[in-house]
Amino acid sequence: MEKFIRHTGVGVPLRRSNVDTDQIIPAVYLKRVSRTGFEDALFAAWRGDESFILNQPAFRHGSVLVAGSDFGTGSSREHAVWALKDYGFKAVLSSRFADIFRGNSGKQGLLTGELAQSDIELIWKVLENAPGTEVTVDLEQRQVRCGDVVAPMQVDDYTRWRLMEGLDDIGLTSRHVDAIADFEASRPTHKPRTLV
Amino acid sequence: MGKTLAEKVWDAHVVRRAEGEPDLLYIDLHLVHEVTSPQAFEGLRLAGREVRRPDLTIATEDHNTPTVDIDKPIADITSRTQIETLRRNCQEFGVRLHPLGDAEQGIVHVVGPQLGLTQPGLTVVCGDSHTSTHGAFGALAFGIGTSEVEHVLATQTLPLRPFKTMAINVEGALRQGTTAKDIILAVIAKIGTGGGQGYVLEYRGEAIRSLSMEARMTICNMSIEAGARAGMIAPDQTTFDYIQGRPHAPQDKDWDAALEYWKTLRTDDDAVFDAEVTIDATELEPFVTWGTNPGQGLPLSSSVPDPESMADESERAAALRALEYMDLQPGTPLREIAVDTVFIGSCTNGRIEDLRAAAAVIKGRRKAESVRVLVVPGSFRVRAQAESEGLDQVFKDFGAEWRHAGCSMCLGMNPDQLAPGERSASTSNRNFEGRQGKGGRTHLVSPLVAAATSVRGTLSSPADLETSAT
Numbered sequence: 001m002e003k004f005i006r007h008t009g010v011g012v013p014l015r016r017s018n019v020d021t022d023q024i025i026p027a028v029y030l031k032r033v034s035r036t037g038f039e040d041a042l043f044a045a046w047r048g049d050e051s052f053i054l055n056q057p058a059f060r061h062g063s064v065l066v067a068g069s070d071f072g073t074g075s076s077r078e079h080a081v082w083a084l085k086d087y088g089f090k091a092v093l094s095s096r097f098a099d100i101f102r103g104n105s106g107k108q109g110l111l112t113g114e115l116a117q118s119d120i121e122l123i124w125k126v127l128e129n130a131p132g133t134e135v136t137v138d139l140e141q142r143q144v145r146c147g148d149v150v151a152p153m154q155v156d157d158y159t160r161w162r163l164m165e166g167l168d169d170i171g172l173t174s175r176h177v178d179a180i181a182d183f184e185a186s187r188p189t190h191k192p193r194t195l196v
Numbered sequence: 197m198g199k200t201l202a203e204k205v206w207d208a209h210v211v212r213r214a215e216g217e218p219d220l221l222y223i224d225l226h227l228v229h230e231v232t233s234p235q236a237f238e239g240l241r242l243a244g245r246e247v248r249r250p251d252l253t254i255a256t257e258d259h260n261t262p263t264v265d266i267d268k269p270i271a272d273i274t275s276r277t278q279i280e281t282l283r284r285n286c287q288e289f290g291v292r293l294h295p296l297g298d299a300e301q302g303i304v305h306v307v308g309p310q311l312g313l314t315q316p317g318l319t320v321v322c323g324d325s326h327t328s329t330h331g332a333f334g335a336l337a338f339g340i341g342t343s344e345v346e347h348v349l350a351t352q353t354l355p356l357r358p359f360k361t362m363a364i365n366v367e368g369a370l371r372q373g374t375t376a377k378d379i380i381l382a383v384i385a386k387i388g389t390g391g392g393q394g395y396v397l398e399y400r401g402e403a404i405r406s407l408s409m410e411a412r413m414t415i416c417n418m419s420i421e422a423g424a425r426a427g428m429i430a431p432d433q434t435t436f437d438y439i440q441g442r443p444h445a446p447q448d449k450d451w452d453a454a455l456e457y458w459k460t461l462r463t464d465d466d467a468v469f470d471a472e473v474t475i476d477a478t479e480l481e482p483f484v485t486w487g488t489n490p491g492q493g494l495p496l497s498s499s500v501p502d503p504e505s506m507a508d509e510s511e512r513a514a515a516l517r518a519l520e521y522m523d524l525q526p527g528t529p530l531r532e533i534a535v536d537t538v539f540i541g542s543c544t545n546g547r548i549e550d551l552r553a554a555a556a557v558i559k560g561r562r563k564a565e566s567v568r569v570l571v572v573p574g575s576f577r578v579r580a581q582a583e584s585e586g587l588d589q590v591f592k593d594f595g596a597e598w599r600h601a602g603c604s605m606c607l608g609m610n611p612d613q614l615a616p617g618e619r620s621a622s623t624s625n626r627n628f629e630g631r632q633g634k635g636g637r638t639h640l641v642s643p644l645v646a647a648a649t650s651v652r653g654t655l656s657s658p659a660d661l662e663t664s665a666t
């Protein structure tokens with residue numbers, strides 16, 4: 001997983017609350033066998049609407065999603081995170097996230113930063129008045145900067161450490177590879193093996 | 197203080213324990229199938245990782261496989277893609293695979309025990325909730341999600357927080373005509389579909405001790421329907437006899453060492469469970485479900501319940517909705533419910549003993565005109581064994597369809613599905629809305645009840661056949 005310390009990219013104001021994972025990625029896309037290439041599936045139902053924010057040229061290449069409260073509710077599908085990442089998003093900012101979505105994001109290296117709703121509103125205004133404005137998400141400083149808005153961002157210590165170190169779950173476990181090898185060395189010989 | 201069986205197995209697999217962190221648990225056996233593995237393998241590929249222990253990993257094709265014309269290409273594109281992807285992944289990462297048509301192919305939870313890979317004291321995982329089946333051997337076995345599948349492939353471990361333990365004491369002896377399926381349906385009706393949440397269930401007591409391995413697997417299989425992550429039964433002579441001589445059973449000195457270890461795998465007398473439930477086996481009758489979750493079950497001799505009589509608000513609402521979906525009227529005797537299809541199979545009841553039990557009931561009879569009967573062995577080997585015993589002929593003479601191995605109508609990912617509005621008596625494990633096909637209605641039953649139902653056309657037990665014959 002790539003280390004995340006600070007990211008600057010075009011901010012996308014998504015003025016909706018309660019965006020559930022079915023809206024992030026509809027169920028029909030779950031039949032796929034790949035883990036990448038979900039960019040077309042992101043917000044699929046809304047993308048048909050020309051006025052949808054991602055269809056506007058200034059926002060098309062956005063990488064920081066600034067959303068309403070309760071982002072990522074509903075089903076636990078990890079595909080929602082894959083779709084956001086594949087599209088190019090590095091961070092999602094909201095005043096509140098659904099737990100499972102936040103957990104899944106952390107595992108995949110997508111930053112979910114919690115901001116006060118009043119700060120979200122301020123950033124929305126900046127982005128809407130000057131489409132294409134960049135947002136800096138500074139994980140090290142736990143701060144978001146956009147235009148003249150400087151807002152504190154909440155990320156728990158553990159997630160912050162993992163993202164800054166670039167460690168996914170497997171990466172974390174791999175730090176204990178010696179303990180795993182020791183354990184394996186002491187496994188009894190009567191345990192079964194699938195290959196002969 | 198002593199330890200429970202689950203705690204013993206857990207403790208024997210802790211690779212690393214640190215304050216405030218989940219335990220890192222070693223996984224002895226990882227079972228893989230086509231539906232939940234593609235993104236896990238792709239994740240490995242994207243990160244440039246390998247499968248750490250291909251020798252503790254085995255794959256089979258089951259969920260999507262057709263049960264007729266298995267030598268022809270699979271028509272459904274999604275199904276075919278999933279299967280082809282599994283084949284490519286297994287080849288690339290060096291994982292042993294039993295593809296459709298292979299002598300060891302079958303439902304993942306039938307294949308593991310049959311090969312002798314499932315053994316007491318192991319940790320077993322699979323990207324499938326019914327992995328709890330393997331707990332029948334005294335293994336700690338549970339289903340995992342796709343990210344966890346990738347984690348196990350890469351590290352052969354999982355970070356986990358310990359489960360709580362619950363004893364399910366099934367006291368007394370089962371009556372004639374009552375089976376393991378009736379025990380577990382009664383347990384789920386008693387504790388509810390959420391009653392086991394966060395627990396490992398350990399099934400104990402006289403009735404459990406007297407069960408065969410097949411029957412124990414039926415019980416552990418459905419632990420997940422009570423919300424539990426896993427179910428376990430302490431290994432005993434029945435377990436050892438089942439394993440001995442199977443392809444992956446320990447040999448010679450290893451067998452002696454294994455046996456010595458396996459005999460320690462029981463809950464200590466002074467161990468304390470976090471919860472206990474007791475069921476009187478002598479009072480059990482054949483059990484069937486009337487609703488749309490496995491906890492909505494009753495003895496076959498009763499009638500469709502009246503939601504209005506239910507005190508609990510959410511239970512009443514669920515029952516109302518279930519009866520509407522199932523198109524049933526309160527007060528209708530369960531025995532009068534007519535079915536269109538009987539499905540005998542799945543990882544719950546698709547083993548040889550289940551087929552023998554069903555065949556014994558129907559032998560020499562004809563199925564009811566109105567009923568379609570599908571018999572789907574749990575594995576290629578079960579099918580071969582049944583054929584060597586002439587069971588296939590019994591089913592065919594009866595008018596049933598004798599199919600190839602796989603999950604089939606348990607979840608209808610292949611073409612074996614109920615049509616909208618059709619009603620089935622099914623030996624599988626889930627009666628959720630649309631589980632066996634969109635709009636399909638499912639009654640969960642034992643193989644004995646399935647067989648008798650296919651004779652009479654309405655939900656029945658073998659005892660009903662005797663009374664109608666005289």
Ligand code: SF4
Pocket residue numbers: 258259303304305324326542543544602603606607624625
């Ligand atoms: S038989 Fe049914 S429950 Fe068992 S693994 Fe297959 S689909 Fe799942």
